[in-house]
Amino acid sequence: MRTFERMDLAGSFMKARNAAILAILLPGLAYALVATASDRLFWGAAIPPGRALRAALVLRDDVTPFQKWGSRQFTQPYLDRYYDAAWYFTQSDRADHKQEFLSSLRNALERYPQVDLILLAHTNRFVEWVAELPPQARGQLRLIYNTGCRDLRQGPIWLDLGAKGYIGHPGLSTSPVFYFYFLRRWTRGATAESAMEESNARMRTVLRRLEPLTLGLLDAERAHRESEAYCYGEKPLRFTGNGI
Amino acid sequence: MAKSRCASPGTAFRSAPRRHLAIPGIALLFQLLPPVLIGAVARAAYSEPRLLPEAWERPVSLLVLGFSAGVSFLLGSLGAYGLLTRSRPAVAWGLIATCCLPALLGGAVYLQGLLVFLAWV
Numbered sequence: 001m002r003t004f005e006r007m008d009l010a011g012s013f014m015k016a017r018n019a020a021i022l023a024i025l026l027p028g029l030a031y032a033l034v035a036t037a038s039d040r041l042f043w044g045a046a047i048p049p050g051r052a053l054r055a056a057l058v059l060r061d062d063v064t065p066f067q068k069w070g071s072r073q074f075t076q077p078y079l080d081r082y083y084d085a086a087w088y089f090t091q092s093d094r095a096d097h098k099q100e101f102l103s104s105l106r107n108a109l110e111r112y113p114q115v116d117l118i119l120l121a122h123t124n125r126f127v128e129w130v131a132e133l134p135p136q137a138r139g140q141l142r143l144i145y146n147t148g149c150r151d152l153r154q155g156p157i158w159l160d161l162g163a164k165g166y167i168g169h170p171g172l173s174t175s176p177v178f179y180f181y182f183l184r185r186w187t188r189g190a191t192a193e194s195a196m197e198e199s200n201a202r203m204r205t206v207l208r209r210l211e212p213l214t215l216g217l218l219d220a221e222r223a224h225r226e227s228e229a230y231c232y233g234e235k236p237l238r239f240t241g242n243g244i
Numbered sequence: 245m246a247k248s249r250c251a252s253p254g255t256a257f258r259s260a261p262r263r264h265l266a267i268p269g270i271a272l273l274f275q276l277l278p279p280v281l282i283g284a285v286a287r288a289a290y291s292e293p294r295l296l297p298e299a300w301e302r303p304v305s306l307l308v309l310g311f312s313a314g315v316s317f318l319l320g321s322l323g324a325y326g327l328l329t330r331s332r333p334a335v336a337w338g339l340i341a342t343c344c345l346p347a348l349l350g351g352a353v354y355l356q357g358l359l360v361f362l363a364w365v
Contacts, residue, residue, distance in 0.1 A: 013328075013332065013333045013336070014328040014329060014336075015329075016329050018328075019324075019325050019328035019329045020325060022324065022325075022328060023321040023322070023324045023325035023328070024321065026320065026321055026324055026344070026345075026348050027317040027320065027321055027348055027351060027352070029348075030317075030320075030345070030348035030349050030351065030352040031351075031352040031355055031356070033349070033352065034349060034352035034353055034355075034356050035352070035356055035365070038356055038360075041365045042365055043364070043365055064286075065283075065286040065287045065289065065290035065291060066282070066283060066286045068286070068289075068290045069282075069285065069286035069289055069290060069301075069305070070286075072301070073302065073305050073361045074360065074361060076302065077361060077362055077363035078363055080363075081363050090290070092292065184360075
């Protein structure tokens, strides 16, 4: 034991000062690596003008507690920071929160000229809920983002209901990846189209990186083809409301 | 007094190598804790009936992420420092790569999660 300890100490190869510098730098290097791999940083991003005109509603469907938790923790700060008013609903079953949702939506549409809807739900028919509101009350609907698989086809229906724009996915989508990038860009003032295109590109990169790790289970190109978001409606649709 | 002075360094000499080898292992083992804590917070917040009040969900979540990032960074850095100053190069780099770097990367993930959840980055 003693022999081993002596060898171990005698073999130390770095001075304490240099080791301390390296030990302090290592967390920074690790963070730089992770931050670079995840997304560009938006340090000190200003709140785009017109916050007082914006409201948003988010509906999360009944998924695992972890997914519910992650969706809310990620979304809530963007709602709080970039919208004047926001409502977040987490369902416990398919019909959960219908009345509260419609009541809050009506309230938002009466008070705000730009109301965004974010539907964090598997293939869904929330469009039928919103259709229950009288047509004159739906005029302030702005962007609808729907994570639901194959719900891109709802685009024309949402536009008929009065929405200015609709973004959805055509197939079995990896929408959580897209949503992570999209919300961060849309709320920082990008147009819906540019936020969508950049998020599609980022999602493709993530899928390509994941492909070798899944040992062939994931076909990145196919997953991207099915997940690639498309936009219906007015272009450019901007978060600040300019350019509509 | 003189006797105790003589005895003290010997004791330190025996325990110090163990400590500098143990910290990287603890840093790696600690990485098991954050997923458990996050899972517990999520279950407490979204189980029926709800165990974690809605008002507490966000502060507790941020606290868990901050704690996980801080402890991961601290253990990863301390482990690396101990290895760099007290071990042979092969041992040091081997343990840094297998224990300290995963801990540091875990800490970075939790820090990035915290900053994103605060909408700061």
